[in-house]
Amino acid sequence: MSWEDKVRKVEPYVPGEQPNVKDMIKLNTNENPYPPSPKVNECIMSLDYDRMRLYPNADVMPLRKALAAYHGIDVEQIFVGVGSDDVIDMAFLTFFNSEVPVLFPDVTYSFYKVWAELYRIPYILKPLDKDMHIDPADYSGENGGVIFPNPNAPTGVLESRETVEKIIAANPDSVVMVDEAYVDFAGKDASVLPLIDKYDNLLVVRTFSKSRAMAGARIGYCMGSKKLISSLEAVKFSINSYTMNTPAIDMGVASVSDDAYFKETIEKIVNTRERLKEELKKLGFSMPDGKGNFVFAKHESAPAKEIYLALRARNIFVRFFDTPGINDRLRITVGTDEEVDKLIAALKDILEGV
Ligand SMILES: *Cc1c(COP(=O)(O)O)cnc(C)c1O
Numbered sequence: 001m002s003w004e005d006k007v008r009k010v011e012p013y014v015p016g017e018q019p020n021v022k023d024m025i026k027l028n029t030n031e032n033p034y035p036p037s038p039k040v041n042e043c044i045m046s047l048d049y050d051r052m053r054l055y056p057n058a059d060v061m062p063l064r065k066a067l068a069a070y071h072g073i074d075v076e077q078i079f080v081g082v083g084s085d086d087v088i089d090m091a092f093l094t095f096f097n098s099e100v101p102v103l104f105p106d107v108t109y110s111f112y113k114v115w116a117e118l119y120r121i122p123y124i125l126k127p128l129d130k131d132m133h134i135d136p137a138d139y140s141g142e143n144g145g146v147i148f149p150n151p152n153a154p155t156g157v158l159e160s161r162e163t164v165e166k167i168i169a170a171n172p173d174s175v176v177m178v179d180e181a182y183v184d185f186a187g188k189d190a191s192v193l194p195l196i197d198k199y200d201n202l203l204v205v206r207t208f209s210k211s212r213a214m215a216g217a218r219i220g221y222c223m224g225s226k227k228l229i230s231s232l233e234a235v236k237f238s239i240n241s242y243t244m245n246t247p248a249i250d251m252g253v254a255s256v257s258d259d260a261y262f263k264e265t266i267e268k269i270v271n272t273r274e275r276l277k278e279e280l281k282k283l284g285f286s287m288p289d290g291k292g293n294f295v296f297a298k299h300e301s302a303p304a305k306e307i308y309l310a311l312r313a314r315n316i317f318v319r320f321f322d323t324p325g326i327n328d329r330l331r332i333t334v335g336t337d338e339e340v341d342k343l344i345a346a347l348k349d350i351l352e353g354v
Helices: 038-045 049-053 061-071 083-095 111-118 161-169 226-236 246-256 259-282 304-313 337-353
Strands: 025-027 078-081 102-105 123-126 145-149 176-179 202-207 220-224 294-299 316-318 329-333
Touching: 025 329, 025 337, 038 246, 061 078, 061 220, 061 246, 078 083, 078 226, 083 111, 083 176, 083 202, 083 220, 083 226, 102 111, 111 123, 161 176, 220 226, 259 294, 259 337, 294 304, 304 316, 304 329, 304 337, 316 329, 316 337
Parallel strands: 025 316, 102 123, 102 145, 145 176, 176 202
Antiparallel strands: 078 220, 202 220, 294 329
């Protein structure tokens, strides 16, 4: 057997592109169009470079304390990682460790399938219904675990807390992970965080990349019972004790300390999202009533790929998934009002020519 036969073969996740074009409008990776809190800037400006000699705090205690106080839970109920991708990766490795398939929707964050294959975890994809909702009945019976985002990506569809609780309650023998990457845009009753004390098998995952405008800092976390969190810690400390770097920990604390700015930015994005939906409908698009910082729109006649390419030619980047079932749609991130106006003007122009 050659060394090449011994290589782990993987089909990697393909992230949205990060073009670097002058005056581009970038609406393709659900980044926040506004900067992080000014407190984060103050933190960067006052970084002490001599501290880079030292290893960071391995337990990420300063940030866990800030998040625990913010959410009103214990530090032992929080785990922090290098973006929620790192957190979910660790959670797959820790909790999805049986011969029985794990369950997730067929249209969802495409990274789940990549981790399942990387770790040789069997999985079954559960179809969404015609309105792109999850059917809780699909997530019962024996399984190796359950994961889905709420709101879902790339659809933006939000399941009610009752629906999510039904799924958690139906699976006392599996870990249920609810990926709440976009929950901050979905209204105050959207999260199932209040249920972590009621269900010791529930893991709620969050990220600083979208609502906190810090995709570049790579900060994600999850919350759950102390037993779940200590199992995750054991796996993390078996791979790399120091996942989070010192400036990221400090910047995370600074962001959490500025709730007024956080809420203000979210409100602006939610208002722009609702306006974007209305403007798109006038142009012949339809879409689910998405609750993330993006819309998942389908045009009545023009093919999505053509619109995507025409926008791209104008340096407006949106996401097109060349995947059967969703290749008639565009996922458009909510930008600033000015960016959305330019997008709508470009779409008017493009659709006239189709
Ligand atoms: C963006 C996103 C993530 C990953 O976010 P990072 O914290 O930047 O790694 C995870 N899950 C979903 C559904 C996302 O959209």
